[in-house]
Amino acid sequence: xxxxxxxxxxxxxxxxxxxxxxxxxxxxxxxxxxxxxxxxxxxxxxxxxxxxxxxxxxxxxxxxxxxxxxxxxxxxxxxxxxxxxxxxxxxxxxxxx
Numbered sequence: 501x502x503x504x505x506x507x508x509x510x511x512x513x514x515x516x517x518x519x520x521x522x523x524x525x526x527x528x529x530x531x532x533x534x535x536x537x538x539x540x541x542x543x544x545x546x547x548x549x550x551x552x553x554x555x556x557x558x559x560x561x562x563x564x565x566x567x568x569x570x571x572x573x574x575x576x577x578x579x580x581x582x583x584x585x586x587x588x589x590x591x592x593x594x595x596x597x
Contacts, residue, residue, distance in 0.1 A: 513557035516542055519593035523585040530582040538564055
């Protein structure tokens with residue numbers, strides 16, 4: 501008997517929105533570049549003009565998570581923290597609607 505079940509739910513993505521990001525002061529200085537990179541990676545009007553917005557889908561999120569590799573080892577963890585806090589805040593803004 502196989503008790504392991506695979507979920508039929510797949511995370512697609514979300515539209516970028518204004519949100520409050522809670523992050524340490526050290527990582528906060530990277531939020532501007534994280535947001536700018538997210539906007540550059542996002543797909544505009546992914547689901548048509550009626551839905552609109554800039555959508556960050558799973559492939560773009562994966563790309564955004566590669567951003568720390570372009571920083572020094574000293575900054576890498578700070579950028580990674582900023583990215584994860586940014587993503588968490590974006591998802592939270594959608595779940596609180």
